[in-house]
Amino acid sequence: MNHLAKENNNFNLVRLLACFQVLIYHSYSFYHKIDDTLFFKFIWLFPGVVIFFSISGFLIAKSFDYSSIKSFSIKRFLRIYPGLIVNISATFLLLYFLRFIKINLDSIKYFVSQLTIFQFYVPESFKKFGSGHHPNGALWTISVELQFYFLFLVTAILLGWKKRSIKFKNIVTSFLIIVSCLINFLSNSHMYTETISFKLLFNSIFYHFTFFGIGMLFWINFQNLKIIFIGKFKYWSIILMIIILMIIFFDITIRRYQYENLSFLYLLILVFTTFSFVFSLNGLSYRLLGKTDISYGTYIYHCLVINLFIILNVNECLIPLTWLISINLGLLSWVLIEKGFLAKKSSL
Template sequence: MDKENNFNLIRLLAALQVMFFHTIEHLKLKVIPFLNYFSTYKGVIVLFTVSGYLIYLSLERNSTSIKQYIYNRLGRIYPALWVSTIISFFLLFFSGYLKISKIFNSKLLLYWFAQITIFQFWTPEILKNYGVGNPNGSLATITIELQFYFLILLIFLLKRKNIVFILLTVLSIILNIFVYTKFSKDLVYVKLFSVSIIPYFYNFMIGVYFAKYRKFLLKLIEGKFLMWLLLYNIYVYRYEKIPEYYIDFSILISNILLGILVLSFAFSFKKLSNFLIGDIDISYGIYLYHMLFLNFFIHKFGIIGAKERMLYYITLTFLVAILSDKFLERPILNYIKNKIRRK
């Protein structure tokens, strides 16, 4: 893949979108029109689309060494995830919420196990009164991302993977529309459905299809960001259909247009990412750590106190994300690549 693209910048902007709108929501801040406009660019949908494109290319590159693909994915997700879990533990302790007598509570031990494996969406009642009700609610999407990593690997190894891709994409769309238009989002089985790969699979597949058929499809988007930006805004504001995670058919079109727009930006103004951020990649860190500090400040000082200290929370998030990238994520990924290469 051409290294001159804007994927790092896109991931950073998507993570910032998630962070700042969590901040606005939980601190009950007034949204100025300029920021409200960017609420239409749902960060999670953007990240899923980009993930689909890059993960499929990673599989193609490592098709003769699946071990390399698995190590890369695990190395990308888990080291920083485990560090965030450790930070979460200490913040719960220093906030005064977690007492020494509760450290070995069975539900709490199960929660820590869930955080470091694949069940990040689960939070026990013992933690529901901390911060906004979940020490790190952003991690629910990690569960979905991990499902995608391994599902696409299994499909990739099949002989008739094209048919499976199409069937699962159609099934994802149909079930998403059916479940979220027919049932209440508060039902337990609907909540479980929402942390499965099923309703979001088509988001990933937008990226996958553009990666798989890039020789043809990139001609439709490369250098044409402004055209797709215009089409996206005309549709979203003409029909008042802002992208959402729970869809009907008209919102499905908004989500697809957003995915195409994002990929078009990746291959337009190709040197923009290098010019603005170089090889810095703190998007995962921002996504991973921001709710830890926001929850801590809300629990410790209340919403008003946290609002007054918002600059500290944002600074801490960026600082830890930078340190994580420099001393944890990047060294581990480099070590994995070099080790596999030597073998």
């Protein structure tokens, strides 16, 4: 069986579940309704962004091995930018018609930055909308994702990646992971988080490369690793649940974006379990979702929807409605925009 074929693996389902984790957690967080209950402790332990980054590392390394540099670049553009351009335009128009922004230098800088690789940038005048930070705050991860594409492409070209041995690729990727861990650890130990320098570093691939790199290692060593992951999800899930019970029982703090030894080890087990799920339960994703992939669209719209609810003073009891609207916007994005462009991507 070809486990890399879309109909045989569960990448789309995992991405959707990771998206739901982010959506649910953000909806309560923006409303300041996160508490110390078991539900939020549990959902915190499945950070969707870490899962996204790991899967991306795997799929990007795989895509590069099967593509020319030109087709790889075009595929990456078609996957991200068509849906993103519509999303940014919708965000801009919504803020304009609600009179939160005007057409001025700030709005021009915002619009241009969102269309490049600086999606984390937001002028002060835009922070009046919603939770008081970014009108569409989840887009910072799109910036990191795009930076990963550029870093991977440039590094691969300079090093002649396709011609290199598995050993060489493992050494380079492991070295970059270690460097990223060090950058992450040292910046959190010696920099103030509210400084511009820290914020720029936090929004860079150098801070977040670790789990992209781990995903790359999964692809590089796929032939050797598949024996311990394919069809082994029940074993990995048992290990993960035991660890989660220990974390909750002993009230251990797990950090998502700040390097810390116990947190890193836990997230590593989570990623291992995620990849085992991807390559177990053959065809589950295809049976549930078919070829539909609404995770990207849902993800890039959910913060905008939640912030709109906050501005309109919608009662917190209607928080689940933000989930429904975000999912439907994700579906519309897939049907009207992404699906057509991904068909062009497939032809490459």
